[in-house]
Amino acid sequence: MALALRTAMRRFSTTSWRSSAAASEQIGLAAGSADHGSAKTWKIVTFIVAGPAIAFCMYNAYTGEMEHKAHHHQPEFVPYAHLRIRSKKWSN
């Protein structure tokens, strides 16, 4: 029984090895042919979508922060108990 099991395992491992190698070759071929131009797609997404989006967000964040600093006044200090918690000796 042990011999039968070992033979079965050997047959299984070589078959699965061969089929997985063949399968990945097929996937590789398919990927090569079907996705040819897919790099181009993501290159387009990068420069046409992502680039302007980042540029807009940079402009928006910069002007928003400048505006915030301009008109924002420091609120009146209230010594709330739940803020500025100091439970360790090394803090100020």
Place this chain on the structure above:
Amino acid sequence: MTHQHPFHLVDQSPWPLTAAFGALIMTSGLVVWFHLGTITLFIIGMLATTVTAISWWRDVVREATFQGHHTLVVINGLRYGMILFITSEVCFFFAFFWAFFHSSLAPTVEIGVSWPPTGIDALNPFLVPLLNTAVLLSSGATITWAHHSIIENNRGEAVQALGLTVILGLYFTALQAWEYLDAPFTIADSVYGSTFFVATGFHGLHVIIGTTFLAVCFFRLLSHHFSNHHHFGFEAAAWYWHFVDVVWLFLYVCIYWWGS
């Protein structure tokens, strides 16, 4: 070493042991720093862990790229490993999101029965945080461009795309660092500060780790380590990077937007 099987029986190595000691000394050092004020033990632990990481992964690259031990079977095992690791990281972040929702869904009387708590000036989610979101989403596009370029054997574009991805990662870190310095609240400002800085802080640490992983892949790409059909190191880095991006999206929606 010739063998009639496709598996990789690794040589003896000191790195697992030094990793364990490094991690123990690093975490113990963190505790000493927090409670006793000295940072020395933490620095030693961090150095030990960093040297181990560099040495261990350098050995993996040697075994794979230069000695040819990484067969399809071995790579399959590595895939499982990376997927399991990322799953464990999902569990890690789940805990901090639980903590955030525990405190924010039912704000206590001590913080003013409101979220954000009384006296907390939350960050405007539509300024720098929105820019950070655009940066990370764009880096997801650039890394996909890089991956397809590698598969299509387009070396020039792969280098360009992966380089852009690393730059975007660094830009995110710089923006977050500025936000941290500029924020009107600190980690000591009630449970709001705790949940905000612990969740975004660990995320930032993962961005730095991910950017480092990508940078290593960048230099390996320049050194011709990857082929159009064998580039698992790059794939693992890409999976990790997408994970980091998804965590940010959750952080942005839940903590920055809903929590403001």
